[in-house]
Amino acid sequence: xxxxxxxxxxxxxxxxxxxxxxxxxxxxxxxxxxxxxxxxxxxxxxxxxxxxxxxxxxxxxxxxxxxxxxxxxxxxxxxxxxxxxxxxxxxxxxxxxxxxxxxxxxxxxxxxxxxxxxxxxxxxxxxxxxxxxxxxxxxxxxxxxxxxxxxxxxxxxxxxxxxxxxxxxxxxxxxxxxxxxxxxxxxxxxxxxxxxxxxxxxxxxxxxxxxxxxxxxxxxxxx
Amino acid sequence: xxxxxxxxxxxxxxxxxxxxxxxxxxxxxxxxxxxxxxxxxxxxxxxxxxxxxxxxxxxxxxxxxxxxxxxxxxxxxxxxxxxxxxxxxxxxxxxxxxxxxxxxxxxxxxxxxxxxxxxxxxxxxxxxxxxxxxxxxxxxxxxxxxxxxxxxxxxxxxxxxxxxxxxxxxxxxxxxxxxxxxxxxxxxxxxxxxxxxxxxxxxxxxxxxxxxxxxxxxxxxxxxxxxxxxxxxxxxxxxxxxxxxxxxxxxxxxxxxxxxxxxxxxxxxxxxxxxxxxxxxxxxxxxxxxxxxxxxxxxxxxxxxxxxxxxxxxxxxxxxxxxxxxxxxxxxxxxxxxxxxxxxxxxxxxxxxxxxxxxxxxxxxx
Numbered sequence: 001x002x003x004x005x006x007x008x009x010x011x012x013x014x015x016x017x018x019x020x021x022x023x024x025x026x027x028x029x030x031x032x033x034x035x036x037x038x039x040x041x042x043x044x045x046x047x048x049x050x051x052x053x054x055x056x057x058x059x060x061x062x063x064x065x066x067x068x069x070x071x072x073x074x075x076x077x078x079x080x081x082x083x084x085x086x087x088x089x090x091x092x093x094x095x096x097x098x099x100x101x102x103x104x105x106x107x108x109x110x111x112x113x114x115x116x117x118x119x120x121x122x123x124x125x126x127x128x129x130x131x132x133x134x135x136x137x138x139x140x141x142x143x144x145x146x147x148x149x150x151x152x153x154x155x156x157x158x159x160x161x162x163x164x165x166x167x168x169x170x171x172x173x174x175x176x177x178x179x180x181x182x183x184x185x186x187x188x189x190x191x192x193x194x195x196x197x198x199x200x201x202x203x204x205x206x207x208x209x210x211x212x213x214x215x216x217x218x219x220x221x222x223x
Numbered sequence: 224x225x226x227x228x229x230x231x232x233x234x235x236x237x238x239x240x241x242x243x244x245x246x247x248x249x250x251x252x253x254x255x256x257x258x259x260x261x262x263x264x265x266x267x268x269x270x271x272x273x274x275x276x277x278x279x280x281x282x283x284x285x286x287x288x289x290x291x292x293x294x295x296x297x298x299x300x301x302x303x304x305x306x307x308x309x310x311x312x313x314x315x316x317x318x319x320x321x322x323x324x325x326x327x328x329x330x331x332x333x334x335x336x337x338x339x340x341x342x343x344x345x346x347x348x349x350x351x352x353x354x355x356x357x358x359x360x361x362x363x364x365x366x367x368x369x370x371x372x373x374x375x376x377x378x379x380x381x382x383x384x385x386x387x388x389x390x391x392x393x394x395x396x397x398x399x400x401x402x403x404x405x406x407x408x409x410x411x412x413x414x415x416x417x418x419x420x421x422x423x424x425x426x427x428x429x430x431x432x433x434x435x436x437x438x439x440x441x442x443x444x445x446x447x448x449x450x451x452x453x454x455x456x457x458x459x460x461x462x463x464x465x466x467x468x469x470x471x472x473x474x475x476x477x478x479x480x481x482x483x484x485x486x487x488x489x490x491x492x493x494x495x496x497x498x499x500x501x502x503x504x505x506x507x508x509x510x511x512x513x514x515x516x517x518x519x520x521x522x523x524x525x526x527x528x529x530x531x532x533x534x535x536x537x538x539x540x541x542x543x544x545x546x547x548x549x550x551x552x553x554x555x556x557x558x559x560x561x562x563x564x565x566x567x568x569x570x571x572x573x574x575x576x577x578x579x580x581x582x583x584x585x586x587x588x589x
Contacts, residue, residue: 057501057582078505085503096498096586100231105224112224113502155502 004068004162004195005031005054011062012049012218023049025218026063033162034193036186038206041215047199048167050215054197055088055165056080068162085114089156089164093171095148097140103151104136107158114159126154129191130184146177153184157194164188166198170205182208225508229516232488239484240520246480247524247562248531253473254558255532255550260539261456261466263547269454273447274393276342277315277419278428280450281305284441286416296414301439302337305418308434310427313340316415318405322379322398328365330379331396332405341421342394349373350388356404358387365397368544380408395419397545474565477524481517481569489513489573496577497585506578513577517570518563525559 012024024046031037039047052058053065056072059080065072068087072080090096097106107126111118127133130150140148149169156164166185170178186208188194198209206212214222233240272280283297302314318332331338335352339345345352348363350373359379361371366389371377377384384400406412422431428446435444445453456462489496496509536548 052583055501057586081500081503081505084501085505088503090501092501092586096494096501098228098495098498100235101228105227105231109224109228109499110502113499113504113508 001032002069003030003066004033005029005197006066007050007054007063008065009063010050010053010060010065012046012053012058013061022218024053024060024063027215027218027220029213029220029223031195031197033195034189035211036189036196036209037198037211037213038209039197039199039213039215040201040203040206043201045215046218047215049218051165051167051197051199054163055090056084086159087162089159089161091149091152091156091164091166091169093168095140095145095152095172097148097152097155099140102137102139103132103143103147106140106151107136107155110155110158116159119158122158122160126158129187130154144177145173146180149173149177149181150184153181153188157188157192160192162195164194164196166196168199168201170200170202178202178205225512225515229512229519232492232516233519236488239487243480243484243520244524244527247477247521247566248527250473250477250565251525251528251558251562252531252535253476254470254561255528255554256535256539256548257469257473258466258554259532259536259548259550260546261459261462262551263549265454265456265459266549267547269451271393271395273451274342275395275419276421277447278422278425279420279432279435279444279446281418281420281435281439282416282443282445284443286443296409296411296416297418297442299413299415302415302418304438305420305435308431308438310423310431312421312423313337315341315419315421316402317395317417317419318402318409318411318414319416320380320400320405320408328379328398329396330359330398330400330405332402333399334402338399338419341419345388345394346391348389348391350386353387353401355385355387356401356407357382357384358401359384360388360390360399361386362390362392362394362397364392364545382408470561474561477521477562478565478569481520481566482573484520485513485517485570485573486576488516489577492577493580493585493588496580497582497588500580500582501586509578510571510574513574514567514570517566517574521563521566524566525562528558528562529555 007027007029010024010027011022014021014023027046027050039050041047053060053072054067060073070083075083098109101109107123108118127136130153132147132150132154135143135147143151169185170181173181182205185196185198189196200206213220296318299316302316305311305314315337316334320330320332322328322330345360359377365371371386373386373389375386377386379398406414420431422428432444432446435442456466499509532550536550539546539548
């Protein structure tokens with residue numbers, strides 16, 4: 001079976017003034033559909049950069065990156081945006097909910113951006129699974145960290161993305177809420193065969209995944 | 224959904240929203256009131272001259288249709304020659320005096336009998352006609368604006384006048400003195416600034432104009448119809464320039480405030496724009512959301528501007544009853560269009576900047 005994510009010699013160099021800062025120095029990674037993969041490594045090893053490239057937020061500087069058969073190294077910014085809209089869901093450490101919208105609106109806006117319209121059945125199913133039915137009319141400022149992250153997960157999966165990319169989803173949560181969020185991600189993976197790539201510093205979080213990938217200095221050192 | 228987000232964003236920053244709406248309202252109000260006051264003044268002046276009831280007016284060579292600028296007098300005997308032209312019913316001379324004491328006013332020195340025949344006579348709200356050389360008639364708008372009552376003394380042209388009567392407005396000037404007194408004050412004995420000519424039938428106006436041209440080749444002869452058509456801002460020296468300058472200032476205010484408001488909005492919401500981009504929002508989606516926000520601000524501002532203009536007009540007319548402010552649908556439309564275009568232009572650069580933000584940088588924005 002073709003992997004849903006395949007990178008080969010993936011490089012990313014940031015320019016800070018006249019200085020070139022390599023964030024990825026040739027990362028090779030294969031992820032198959034339905035896998036739950038944790039990426040671990042020290043700060044600055046390139047984990048978030050890898051996630052941003054796989055999510056189409058930034059282009060690679062070199063190497064190959066195929067996501068669901070699409071070669072990101074040859075795609076324009078608009079193409080990657082379109083791809084992200086339909087195939088990728090993001091969960092961030094800082095939740096990143098829109099503060100002026102309610103939880104319900106934060107979830108619905110993802111469907112609106114995708115352009116397929118509101119799907120009430122999918123909405124109800126996701127909201128039930130994440131247990132946020134009674135929080136839907138609250139704004140993010142009125143929700144706890146755990147609740148906000150559950151809303152963020154709901155937003156990420158409402159459009160049934162091929163891949164869920166999670167950037168330290170438990171980084172801002174206490175251990176109880178971390179466990180709830182990890183359990184939900186695990187449930188998503190098992191129930192819907194949701195492919196998940198999760199970055200984490202937390203060994204307990206990494207243990208929930210099927211596979212743990214270790215990074216150092218912009219490369220994958222063990223898989 | 225975008226509209227909900229736009230409304231939520233606007234409500235989230237009520238002061239900035241209110242300031243932006245106020246700026247657009249000032250822009251719309253300024254355009255409507257400046258145009259309304261200038262056209263109102265012109266139309267009201269024109270209507271007053273039309274209200275004299277003459278069919279045509281004769282002025283000296285080189286005179287302007289702006290009466291306040293014309294004091295060059297003609298021999299009053301010309302009136303007798305005009306009266307002999309076929310189809311001329313009556314000729315009324317008037318000598319203009321420009322008064323600058325206690326405000327700017329054009330005073331008509333009139334020969335009461337002939338002026339009454341042209342106009343059909345004054346309608347008196349109080350008092351009656353002149354009984355002495357230094358009597359004056361004032362119209363009801365002037366009386367209201369200056370709290371003038373019949374019988375009181377008015378100091379005009381550096382002389383004291385007794386207010387003989389308060390008359391219905393709309394007969395040329397707001398202030399009338401006897402012709403002989405005007406001649407004494409200007410040292411122009413047996414002279415007139417204008418002759419108001421009434422024909423036996425308005426259908427003869429063209430014939431009479433031609434006859435006057437033959438009789439007095441160099442004199443200015445204007446039918447009232449022509450005069451009315453001349454009383455537009457296009458024919459007023461520098462008035463169009465003034466109106467244009469005021470409109471440019473008004474539009475600049477709206478443009479700059481919306482620009483600044485949207486620019487600070489974009490800076491403040493950099494992270495939110497990053498979130499939208501992470502969800503797959505295209506550049507067009509982000510530009511559209513910001514332009515919708517500016518449009519909504521603008522539409523509310525236009526509504527507030529209309530309401531403000533109506534209230535301001537009422538207040539202006541209460542404070543200055545002699546002024547006239549015409550708020551027209553045509554200029555309401557133009558003011559709204561200018562505000563909308565200015566706002567969209569003001570929001571476009573911030574919107575473009577937001578659309579071009581790097582999503583990774585935007586998500587990392589603190």
